[in-house]
Amino acid sequence: MFDYTQFPKRSILCVDMKSFYASVIAVQEGLDPLTCHLVVVGNTDRNGSVVLAASPAMKKDFKIKTGSRLFEIPDDPKIKVHNPRMGLFVRVSTEITKLFFRYVPPSSVHTYSVDESFLNVGGLEKVWGTPLEIAKKIKNDIMLDFGLPSTIGIGPNMLIAKLCLDLEAKKSPSGISTWSYEDIQEKLWPISPLREMWGIGSRVEKTLNSMGIFSIGQLAKYDLKLLENKFGIMGNQLYHHAWGIDLSEIGAPIIQGQISYGKSQILLRDYKEISEIKSVILEMCEEVARRARVNNKAARTINFGLGYSKNEFGGGFHRSRTIENPSNITIDIYNVCLELMSENYRGQTVRSISISITKLENDYEMQLDLFDDNGWKKRKIGYVVDDIRKRFGPASLLRAVSYTSGGTALHRASLLGGHKK
Incomplete structure (x- = not known):
C-alpha cells in the first residue's frame, strides 16, 4: 500500500x-x-x-x-x-487553446493533441471556484463559442485526470467526472482487458497476460522487481501507474520511457518492385532523421519493419540493429534499413513500412569516424536541408526518388497531418 x-x-x-x-x-x-x-x-x-x-x-x-x-x-x-x-481543425484547436488562457496562464496548459489538453487549475479557487466549477465554465464556454461538445476528467495528477476522462467522464451524462487517489482501487483496478487502460497497448497487454496479469489490480499487486526485469523502466511505470502515481508536471510526457523518433506508413497501393520499396524507405529515413536533428539527437539503434499485403495473407517482420557510432544522417539510417531488408525480405508484396530510431544521445556528443572524411560534411548538409525546407516548405527540396512512381513524399507534402488540408 x-x-x-x-x-x-x-x-x-x-x-x-x-x-x-x-x-x-x-x-x-x-x-x-x-x-x-x-x-x-x-x-x-x-x-x-x-x-x-x-x-x-x-x-x-x-x-x-x-x-x-x-x-x-x-x-x-x-x-x-x-x-x-x-x-480548419488546427485553427479551431488553436482558438480553443486560447480560450483556456482566460482561466489559466499558458504555462499551466499542455496541449496533448489537436483535440485534448491538460490544465492545471490549482490555486485558482478564489478566482474561478473549485476545479469542478472551473470545468463546468470551460465546458460551457467551448459550447457557446464554438458549438462543440467536450468532456473533462479531473484528478490530482495528469495520469488520473486522463484515466478519469477515458473511463468515466466520456460515459457520464454531464461529461465531467472527478477521481482522487482513493478511487484507484475501486474504479481502476477492476479494469480488464488491460488495453482499456491508457498507456497499455496490445503488445504490452499480450506480454502481461503471459505473466498471468489480466486486470489492473493484478498489475498493481505484481512483484515490482519482476516487472522491471521484464520491461525495464517501463515496468516501473506500469506498476506505479496501476496505483495512480504520476509525478510528471504539466508539459512533460506522462509516459516517460525511452524517447524515440519514428514513422510508419500504410502505402496507397501494393508495392512489389524492390526499387519502389527502397524509394519509400529512403523518404521515410529522411523524415525520421530530420526529427532527430530538430531535437539535436542522434541514435544508436535503428528499427525497421515491413508489413505485407493481404494478398500475401498478411504478416511481415520487424528487426532492429544497433550501430557503433550514433547518427542522424539519413543515408546512415537508410543503409541499416537496407541491411535488415536484405536479411529478412524475400520478395513479398509490401503494403506498410515502419522505421524508428532509439537509444538517443545528444548530437554534440557524436563521435566522428576517422575513416570517413566526409562524415562532418554529411552531418552538416542534413541541417542545411532541414533549414531550407523549414523556410520554403517540405516540397522545396526533395530527393530524386520522390519524383519516381514509387515515391510518396511529393504527395504527402500537400497534406497536413497526413490528410487533406
Whole structure:
C-alpha cells in the first residue's frame, strides 16, 4: 500500500473535444454535432479509407466508429461523409487553446493533441471556484463559442485526470467526472482487458497476460522487481501507474520511457518492385532523421519493419540493429534499413513500412569516424536541408526518388497531418 499523502495533490483537468473532427465539420455545415449522422474519412475516393471520426449519433445508430472503413458505412441518405479539413481543425484547436488562457496562464496548459489538453487549475479557487466549477465554465464556454461538445476528467495528477476522462467522464451524462487517489482501487483496478487502460497497448497487454496479469489490480499487486526485469523502466511505470502515481508536471510526457523518433506508413497501393520499396524507405529515413536533428539527437539503434499485403495473407517482420557510432544522417539510417531488408525480405508484396530510431544521445556528443572524411560534411548538409525546407516548405527540396512512381513524399507534402488540408 502507498501513502498517498506523500504525493502531490494538484487540480488537473483533462479536456477532450468529443468526436472533434466530425463535430467541427458538423458545425461548419450547420448541423448539430450530437444528433447528426456524420463521418470523416481519410479519403472519400478510396473505398477502403479509414474513418477518422464519427459523430456520437453515428456510433450509436450505425455502429460506425474511428477505425471503421468507408465500405462499411451504410448507404443511407441521412449519413454525411466528408474528407478531413486539417487546416480548419488546427485553427479551431488553436482558438480553443486560447480560450483556456482566460482561466489559466499558458504555462499551466499542455496541449496533448489537436483535440485534448491538460490544465492545471490549482490555486485558482478564489478566482474561478473549485476545479469542478472551473470545468463546468470551460465546458460551457467551448459550447457557446464554438458549438462543440467536450468532456473533462479531473484528478490530482495528469495520469488520473486522463484515466478519469477515458473511463468515466466520456460515459457520464454531464461529461465531467472527478477521481482522487482513493478511487484507484475501486474504479481502476477492476479494469480488464488491460488495453482499456491508457498507456497499455496490445503488445504490452499480450506480454502481461503471459505473466498471468489480466486486470489492473493484478498489475498493481505484481512483484515490482519482476516487472522491471521484464520491461525495464517501463515496468516501473506500469506498476506505479496501476496505483495512480504520476509525478510528471504539466508539459512533460506522462509516459516517460525511452524517447524515440519514428514513422510508419500504410502505402496507397501494393508495392512489389524492390526499387519502389527502397524509394519509400529512403523518404521515410529522411523524415525520421530530420526529427532527430530538430531535437539535436542522434541514435544508436535503428528499427525497421515491413508489413505485407493481404494478398500475401498478411504478416511481415520487424528487426532492429544497433550501430557503433550514433547518427542522424539519413543515408546512415537508410543503409541499416537496407541491411535488415536484405536479411529478412524475400520478395513479398509490401503494403506498410515502419522505421524508428532509439537509444538517443545528444548530437554534440557524436563521435566522428576517422575513416570517413566526409562524415562532418554529411552531418552538416542534413541541417542545411532541414533549414531550407523549414523556410520554403517540405516540397522545396526533395530527393530524386520522390519524383519516381514509387515515391510518396511529393504527395504527402500537400497534406497536413497526413490528410487533406
